[in-house]
Amino acid sequence: xxxAPTGAMPxxxxxxxxxxxxxxxxxxxAILKAIAIPGYQVxxxxxxxxxxxxxxxxxxxxxAAVLGPDDVLKVIDQGADDTTNAVAIRGFFEKTAGxxxxxxxxxxxxxxxxxxxxxxxxxxxQILVYQVPIPEPLRFLExxxxxxxxxxxxxxxxxxxxxxYEDIARHxxxxxxxxxxxxxxxxxxxxxxxxxxxDNPKMDDCPALQLFGAGREKRIYAIPPYxxxxxxxxxxxxxxxxxFDKPCALCGAEGVYLDEVILDDRGGRMFVCSDTDHCExxxxxxxxxxxxxxxxxxxxxxxxxxxxxVAGGTPHxxxxxxxxxxxxxxxxxxxxxxx
Amino acid sequence: xxxxxESASREALAPGFADAVFDAQAAFGAVMWAMARPGLTRxxxxxxxxxxxxxxxxxxxxxxxxxxxTPIWLDPALAAxxxxxxxxxxxxxxxxxxxxxxxxxxxxxxxxxxxxxxxxAQGSPDYPDASTTLVVQVEKYRDDGLLLEGPGIRGRLxxxxxxxxxxxxxxxxxxxxxxxxxxxxxLAGAGRVAALPRSVTVLEG
Numbered sequence: 422x423x424x425a426p427t428g429a430m431p432x433x434x435x436x437x438x439x440x441x442x443x444x445x446x447x448x449x450x451a452i453l454k455a456i457a458i459p460g461y462q463v464x465x466x467x468x469x470x471x472x473x474x475x476x477x478x479x480x481x482x483x484x485a486a487v488l489g490p491d492d493v494l495k496v497i498d499q500g501a502d503d504t505t506n507a508v509a510i511r512g513f514f515e516k517t518a519g520x521x522x523x524x525x526x527x528x529x530x531x532x533x534x535x536x537x538x539x540x541x542x543x544x545x546x547q548i549l550v551y552q553v554p555i556p557e558p559l560r561f562l563e564x565x566x567x568x569x570x571x572x573x574x575x576x577x578x579x580x581x582x583x584x585x586y587e588d589i590a591r592h593x594x595x596x597x598x599x600x601x602x603x604x605x606x607x608x609x610x611x612x613x614x615x616x617x618x619x620d621n622p623k624m625d626d627c628p629a630l631q632l633f634g635a636g637r638e639k640r641i642y643a644i645p646p647y648x649x650x651x652x653x654x655x656x657x658x659x660x661x662x663x664x665f666d667k668p669c670a671l672c673g674a675e676g677v678y679l680d681e682v683i684l685d686d687r688g689g690r691m692f693v694c695s696d697t698d699h700c701e702x703x704x705x706x707x708x709x710x711x712x713x714x715x716x717x718x719x720x721x722x723x724x725x726x727x728x729x730x731v732a733g734g735t736p737h738x739x740x741x742x743x744x745x746x747x748x749x750x751x752x753x754x755x756x757x758x759x760x
Numbered sequence: 761x762x763x764x765x766e767s768a769s770r771e772a773l774a775p776g777f778a779d780a781v782f783d784a785q786a787a788f789g790a791v792m793w794a795m796a797r798p799g800l801t802r803x804x805x806x807x808x809x810x811x812x813x814x815x816x817x818x819x820x821x822x823x824x825x826x827x828x829x830t831p832i833w834l835d836p837a838l839a840a841x842x843x844x845x846x847x848x849x850x851x852x853x854x855x856x857x858x859x860x861x862x863x864x865x866x867x868x869x870x871x872x873x874x875x876x877x878x879x880x881a882q883g884s885p886d887y888p889d890a891s892t893t894l895v896v897q898v899e900k901y902r903d904d905g906l907l908l909e910g911p912g913i914r915g916r917l918x919x920x921x922x923x924x925x926x927x928x929x930x931x932x933x934x935x936x937x938x939x940x941x942x943x944x945x946x947l948a949g950a951g952r953v954a955a956l957p958r959s960v961t962v963l964e965g
Contacts, residue, residue, distance in 0.1 A: 437781045446827050449788045450864075453825075454889035456795045457944045457957035459911045463889045487792065489785045546793075574885035606911045606959065608940065630796045645796045645912035645959075 438485040439517040444468055448486035448641070452632060455643035460605030461573070462556050462640040470636065477510055477535055478636025480552035484533050487548060487632070488514065493521045495529035500537040500678065500695035507535070524698050536599075538620040540677045540699040543629035545646065551614045553635035556642065558602045558612040578610045581653060589658055598663065604651045605644055613650075619662045619678045624650040669694045670712040672703035774809050776823050776851035787824035791946055794955040799908045799919035801901050801952040811843035813869040815897040817948035819847070822895065826852040826865055833863035833880075833892070837870040860892065868896045872923050877935050877943050888940040891958075898922060898949040906932070906965035908956075916963065921947050921954065929965035936961055 436442065444466075451465040470478040488494070494514055498506040502524040510533060511522050523529050526541040533550040543549060555561075559569045562580045572580070581602055588596045601618035605611050613624060614633060624631065624644060631644040644650060654660035668675045670691040677699065679692040691712055694700035709715045777783035786805045794802045810819035826832055832854045838844050845856055848867075857863050860879045868874050874896070883891035898921040905920025906929055925931065935942040935958055942958030 437785075442780060442784065443827055445784070445788075446825055447829065449792070450825055450830070451889070452792060453795050453893065453944070454891075456792065456912070457959060458888055458940050459959060461888060461940055464887075487789070489789060490782060570886045630793075643796075647914040648911040 435517045437490070437518055438488045438514065439471075440468065440482065440485045444482075445486045448482055451641045452483065452486065452643065455632070455641050456630075456645050458609075459644055459648050460603075460609030460611040460642060462611075462635075462642045465639055465641050467636045467639040472509070472513075474637040475554060476506060477533070477552035479634030479638075479641070480533050480535070480550050480636075481510060481513065481634075482636060483632050483634035483641060484510075484514065484531060484550050485518075487550075488518055488520060488531060490518070490520065492530045493523050493528055495523050495526065495532045495698075496534075497532065497537060497539065497696075497698075498535045499680070500539070500699075501697045503697060525702075526698050536615050536617075537678070537695060538616060538623045540674075540694070540696040541702075543623075543627055545628045547629040549627075549629050549631045551616075551631065551633045553612070553614040553633045553638075553640070555600075556612055556633065556635040556638050556640040558600075558610055573609060576608060578604075578653075581610055582655075585653060585655070585658075589655075595654065595658055595660075601660075602653050604653060606648050607651075610653070611642060611644075617663060617678055618652065618660075621650070621652045621660070622662065626650075665692065667692055668710060669700060669703075670710040672700045672708045672713060673710040674700065674703055674708070773850060774811055774847055776808065777806065777820075783820075784824045787820040790953050791821055791824070791955070794946065794953045795944070795957055796912050798910060798912050798955055798957055798960045799906075799917040801954040804948070804951055804953050811841060811847050813837050813841065813897075814844045814847065814867070815869070815949050817951065817953055818867055818869075818895050818897050821946055821948055821953065822848060822854075822865065822867060823851050825893075826854040828853045828855070830864035831855045831857040831862050833857055833860045833866040835866070835868040835870055835874065837873070838867055863892050866892050866894045868894060871896050871898065872925060874925055877931055880943050882938060882941045882943065885941065888942070891941065892943050894943055894945045896924070896945055896947050898924065898947045900950050901947075901952065901954060907963040909961045909963050911959045912957075913960075919954070919956075920965075921949075929962050932956060932960060932962045 451463045455463045496507040496511045498504040526539040531548045535552045563569050585595050599617050600615045603613050628646050633642045652660040665679050671693050678695045680695045682691050783806045790802045790804050804817045806820040808816045808819045861881050880892035900922050902920035904918045908917045945956040947954045
């Protein structure tokens with residue numbers, strides 16, 4: 422024991438990236454098997470983390486297991502670097518690992534994400550770590566783990582197609598807008614986590630390594646780089662992503678995912694990039710949307726809750742309904758052009 | 761009582777990672793990227809001096825990934841050396857097993873005499889991850905011999921390593937046919953690692 426001054430608390434220190442080495446080895450072995458069997462959910466002994474379930478405990482454990490001292494970490498929550506979950510996790514790793522952090526997608530070697538894939542194309546040598554609430558895509562169709570395990574073993578995914586078909590029967594189109602199921606490398610059907618289906622095409626043939634961590638459900642899965650990821654659909658109802666009527670109100674970007682922001686109580690609203698880094702980067706390059714400010718620094722982002730649906734006002738992090746996302750995907754459904 | 765030779769060798773136990781945290785992370789990182797990009801070699805940044813015939817690169821893989829949860833199987837070339845067993849036991853705490861089907865990791869120093877993949881744990885249809893990872897010591901890598909395709913490979917990729925069994929292509933094809941069951945290979949040697957996970961398809965070779 423070092424001689425601390427009487428009455429002073431000794432400084433608390435952690436092993437690098439918080440987890441002990443045996444835990445890291447266990448997670449690392451799970452990650453290797455996950456990469457070798459793309460889309461298969463590898464069980465792992467998830468630890469309790471100093472944050473509640475639903476706040477990214479799975480993603481944090483995966484990040485802690487792969488993180489090295491030279492890595493540059495970016496954390497996003499529904500595309501934003503400046504929301505509570507992103508700030509808290511970034512601070513967690515700054516404190517426990519001392520690694521460099523960034524908000525720039527291009528500079529990051531590891532990007533931990535909740536419910537978005539960055540608009541900037543990812544590159545080789547980057548790792549995208551997803552926070553996953555419910556890893557089992559069949560869970561709401563078949564509650565028994567023993568059964569869903571057998572369905573995966575047999576590659577029996579008829580249930581999922583029935584669900585999508587029932588969407589068509591009821592709504593005339595596939596109404597699933599987030600956590601849209603994908604087939605990985607022609608074998609396993611996988612939950613891509615509650616990203617908007619807008620982001621699904623980015624997973625296909627992606628140069629980056631994609632790792633998924635579900636802390637409460639104790640599962641890790643992966644998509645290696647350059648792997649086929651196909652969103653399930655039908656010949657006569659092909660998969661299609663959301664489209665938006667207007668470009669981003671701040672940076673004028675088109676072909677990006679937009680969040681609706683309520684401006685007042687008289688129906689005023691704007692649609693802005695969900696990806697804050699992408700939006701700020703475009704503004705710095707001089708792109709201006711209809712409500713942006715030309716010249717100078719990026720416009721201050723509205724302070725009303727972002728990434729939420731018309732109902733708004735629900736905290737980003739609430740794992741309401743067993744960790745189902747609040748607002749993810751439906752956030753801009755008002756702007757979705759329905760077929 | 762220990763003989764003089766034995767006690768001398770006990771004093772000379774080769775060291776493990778100089779830095780248990782960062783060396784393990786670096787070694788794992790090399791294996792992870794090798795597994796994510798089958799057929800591409802990756803520099804092994806950690807340099808160990810394990811007892812022969814255990815190769816430094818294979819030792820780094822073992823020390824980074826093995827512990828009391830992972831029984832290790834040694835091929836006859838490695839099992840013949842009590843120094844290797846002592847080194848692995850001391851630095852990893854992993855039990856050594858003579859039953860390849862019970863092993864989570866298999867270390868193979870003499871690939872030409874490698875047993876058939878079917879003797880190792882293949883995983884089950886429900887739990888395909890419960891299979892053996894084979895760490896195979898090689899001396900050099902080539903960009904021909906096998907033509908590979910599959911997850912992690914951009915298009916197609918030529919790959920080879922020496923020494924490997926003459927029928928490696930047939931073995932890998934049989935392994936792929938079991939997918940999602942099957943073993944995963946980590947090749948280690950010449951300062952680098954590469955991987956041939958079960959997801960790899962051998963087109964030619």
